[in-house]
Amino acid sequence: MDLFLQNIVNALQWGSFYALIALGYSMVYSILMLFNFAHGDIFMVGAYIGFGVATALLGFVAMTGIPLPGWLILILTIIITMFITSFVGIFIERVGYRPLREAPRASAAITGLMIGIILETGNLAILGARRLSFPQLIESTTYQFGGVYVTNKKILIVGVSLTLMFLLHRFIQKSKWGMAMRAMSFDFEAVPLMGISINRIAPLTFAIGSALAAAAGILYGLAYPVLDPYMGILLGWKAFVAAILGGRGSILGAALAGFMLGFIEIFAAWIFPSTLRDVIAYSIILLILTFRPHGFFGKAHSTQLRL
Amino acid sequence: MEEQNEKDQRPKKGFKAWLQKLFAGIPLIGWLFSVFGAVLIEYFLGDLISYYLGLPKIPVLFGFLTVLKKPLLIPGIIGYLILVYGLPILLIAKSLRKPANKLAAFLDKGPVSIGAIIHLGFFYGAMHFWTDLSDYRLLVLKLTMIAIMLTLSINVINGYMGEFSCSHPGFMALGAYGASTITLLLFANDKLFGDALLPVALGFYFFPLALIGGGLIAALGALVIAIPSFRTRGDYLAIISLAFLFIVKSLIENLEFIGGPRGMSSQPNYANLPMVFTVMVLCIWIINNFVRSTMGKALNAVRDNELAAEVMTVNTRKTKIIAFMFAAFWAGVAGGLFAHVLRYVNPGSFGIQRLAEILAMVYFGGLNSVTGSIVGAVSISILSEALRPLEIYKWIIIPLLLILVMLFRPTGLIAFTEFNPKELMKPKKKRIEEQ
Numbered sequence: 195m196d197l198f199l200q201n202i203v204n205a206l207q208w209g210s211f212y213a214l215i216a217l218g219y220s221m222v223y224s225i226l227m228l229f230n231f232a233h234g235d236i237f238m239v240g241a242y243i244g245f246g247v248a249t250a251l252l253g254f255v256a257m258t259g260i261p262l263p264g265w266l267i268l269i270l271t272i273i274i275t276m277f278i279t280s281f282v283g284i285f286i287e288r289v290g291y292r293p294l295r296e297a298p299r300a301s302a303a304i305t306g307l308m309i310g311i312i313l314e315t316g317n318l319a320i321l322g323a324r325r326l327s328f329p330q331l332i333e334s335t336t337y338q339f340g341g342v343y344v345t346n347k348k349i350l351i352v353g354v355s356l357t358l359m360f361l362l363h364r365f366i367q368k369s370k371w372g373m374a375m376r377a378m379s380f381d382f383e384a385v386p387l388m389g390i391s392i393n394r395i396a397p398l399t400f401a402i403g404s405a406l407a408a409a410a411g412i413l414y415g416l417a418y419p420v421l422d423p424y425m426g427i428l429l430g431w432k433a434f435v436a437a438i439l440g441g442r443g444s445i446l447g448a449a450l451a452g453f454m455l456g457f458i459e460i461f462a463a464w465i466f467p468s469t470l471r472d473v474i475a476y477s478i479i480l481l482i483l484t485f486r487p488h489g490f491f492g493k494a495h496s497t498q499l500r501l
Numbered sequence: 502m503e504e505q506n507e508k509d510q511r512p513k514k515g516f517k518a519w520l521q522k523l524f525a526g527i528p529l530i531g532w533l534f535s536v537f538g539a540v541l542i543e544y545f546l547g548d549l550i551s552y553y554l555g556l557p558k559i560p561v562l563f564g565f566l567t568v569l570k571k572p573l574l575i576p577g578i579i580g581y582l583i584l585v586y587g588l589p590i591l592l593i594a595k596s597l598r599k600p601a602n603k604l605a606a607f608l609d610k611g612p613v614s615i616g617a618i619i620h621l622g623f624f625y626g627a628m629h630f631w632t633d634l635s636d637y638r639l640l641v642l643k644l645t646m647i648a649i650m651l652t653l654s655i656n657v658i659n660g661y662m663g664e665f666s667c668s669h670p671g672f673m674a675l676g677a678y679g680a681s682t683i684t685l686l687l688f689a690n691d692k693l694f695g696d697a698l699l700p701v702a703l704g705f706y707f708f709p710l711a712l713i714g715g716g717l718i719a720a721l722g723a724l725v726i727a728i729p730s731f732r733t734r735g736d737y738l739a740i741i742s743l744a745f746l747f748i749v750k751s752l753i754e755n756l757e758f759i760g761g762p763r764g765m766s767s768q769p770n771y772a773n774l775p776m777v778f779t780v781m782v783l784c785i786w787i788i789n790n791f792v793r794s795t796m797g798k799a800l801n802a803v804r805d806n807e808l809a810a811e812v813m814t815v816n817t818r819k820t821k822i823i824a825f826m827f828a829a830f831w832a833g834v835a836g837g838l839f840a841h842v843l844r845y846v847n848p849g850s851f852g853i854q855r856l857a858e859i860l861a862m863v864y865f866g867g868l869n870s871v872t873g874s875i876v877g878a879v880s881i882s883i884l885s886e887a888l889r890p891l892e893i894y895k896w897i898i899i900p901l902l903l904i905l906v907m908l909f910r911p912t913g914l915i916a917f918t919e920f921n922p923k924e925l926m927k928p929k930k931k932r933i934e935e936q
Contacts, residue, residue, distance in 0.1 A: 300659065300864070304861070304907055305907045315894075470751075476751070480729070480745070487737055
């Protein structure tokens with residue numbers, strides 16, 4: 195029983211990474227009807243930018259002697275990194291996706307893939323092959339509830355990601371921009387005629403998605419402090435699968451499916467040999483998609499590939 | 502209007518016209534013959550020429566590698582290229598224009614197959630002597646041929662069928678492991694499966710059967726994807742096939758009896774150049790016939806409008822499943838060859854990286870086109886070998902190139918064109934006289 199609860203805690207942690215990344219995929223899909231295949235690498239870039247910001251802030255503290263507490267530095271890091279990374283997203287949209295808006299969607303997918311490779315290799319070329327270790331901004335303390343061990347980092351990770359998801363939900367439901375985004379995802383063709391420019395909504399979507407990925411990157415860096423340029427590949431593709439599982443274009447679905455993927459993976463690794471984790475997780479996904487082709491919350495629409 | 506007509510009738514001038522005149526009137530067989538001659542010159546005189554030009558050895562891949570490593574040797578390399586390839590090809594092609602045209606006209610009268618075989622024979626001869634000089638060339642050439650097969654087969658799905666499949670490395674892995682298991686189990690004494698069950702000497706002759714076996718396993722795997730995913734349209738196949746790719750890779754990592762994560766090694770050396778070349782030619786021929794058959798037309802109809810195709814009595818689901826399995830079969834055969842060329846496979850070589858590579862090839866070359874696939878596969882594989890000295894910067898240059906292609910030609914360089922061997926092999930003399 196203790197082990198079960200322990201696994202739930204771990205699953206919540208992994209689920210928050212998946213959910214935060216999957217949200218970016220899903221939002222872009224709901225607006226532009228295409229998957230941003232560079233998103234996993236934006237997560238990686240976010241983690242590296244977070245590394246830079248955190249190091250700079252720590253250096254600032256050491257230089258000026260202002261005793262900033264660790265949690266404040268962490269919050270500052272998250273906010274600054276999200277801000278910077280959102281411009282990476284805007285840049286990618288401007289360079290890679292906007293010129294291809296009328297092109298076949300597969301071409302845009304290929305462009306995304308290639309931008310991802312450029313981000314990975316560019317990172318490798320600039321920073322070299324050595325792995326960086328993410329600075330530990332807060333002291334790790336372990337709390338014990340019954341037989342379950344919970345570190346403050348895990349609480350922080352789940353807490354921050356849930357907060358971000360809540361903020362995103364409020365933004366989309368209550369703000370004017372959010373309303374524009376919802377309208378755009380409802381009808382891609384008619385809304386631009388109503389005076390809402392796709393060229394403003396699409397960058398906004400990319401910016402928000404990238405910011406969330408960056409937050410996931412920092413949180414990932416807190417939990418697993420080793421950064422390498424290819425860390426975005428595996429997590430990114432898995433989050434992509436989660437976005438599908440939740441239903442394309444559904445924000446709530448993406449978040450839920452992200453957590454669910456975390457649960458499936460952790461429990462598959464717990465019950466079966468851990469090397470079989472991917473086989474079992476993906477087989478379950480395959481089964482779910484066989485019976486619910488549009489995911490949990492997706493609308494059953496047939497999309498014709500514009501080829 | 503009249504002025505324009507006059508303009509057209511005036512003889513063309515300038516460098517471009519001169520170039521056109523230089524290259525006009527030479528049939529394909531003339532070019533092949535001159536390439537063969539140039540390769541022979543390199544084979545016999547290459548060492549001598551490179552010695553006099555101050556090169557350490559014969560430039561392996563047209564000097565790309567040497568140029569990028571030692572820029573001082575650029576004049577020598579250029580001289581070598583002109584002396585060994587440029588001049589001889591041009592001279593032989595020009596001087597043999599008349600007999601070559603006669604031969605082409607003679608072949609044109611007979612059946613296409615004989616003409617094609619003679620052309621391919623010349624082509625193979627050139628490659629044989631070209632690769633005889635270095636093992637590196639041989640490896641690059643074999644891998645390029647395998648890349649052609651992979652690109653063609655994924656073009657059937659992504660181009661002709663208009664879906665987006667991500668599972669090609671998975672099919673390749675199935676084929677590679679299937680074929681390797683057959684050859685290692687039956688015809689090789691190795692660590693994994695013990696002694697050979699059948700006489701080792703028979704192995705080479707049964708190798709095609711092993712390849713077909715690998716291909717069939719891949720096709721069976723394709724059925725797993727095809728049955729659930731062709732019920733709806735859209736990006737559905739992309740996701741299912743992606744999940745399939747992960748499952749296959751992870752499953753192979755977990756199966757200890759085929760080596761697990763360590764992979765399989767010491768495959769017998771069956772995949773020599775003639776074998777790879779023959780299989781590639783067969784693959785091009787069969788896929789070309791497939792996409793031009795009724796089935797291929799039905800496939801295009803499904804892509805353009807599924808509902809209309811259904812109304813026109815096309816059994817859309819069956820068509821899609823057959824085409825998908827067909828493509829997977831060839832990917833499996835290519836995988837089997839891949840395993841026997843490298844003589845080592847591990848699950849790591851069939852991941853997302855490989856997928857990006859294959860997709861790059863097909864979208865670079867052009868969708869819905871056999872020629873495009875060949876061009877894409879050859880250019881990306883040669884480019885990625887030629888840029889090897891740049892190390893990781895290679896993976897910035899190639900993606901950038903591909904993005905540029907996507908921005909300016911979203912369906913690839915040579916998309917939606919037909920591949921017609923008969924037209925290619927025609928004598929060129931007539932056309933000039935007509936003009």
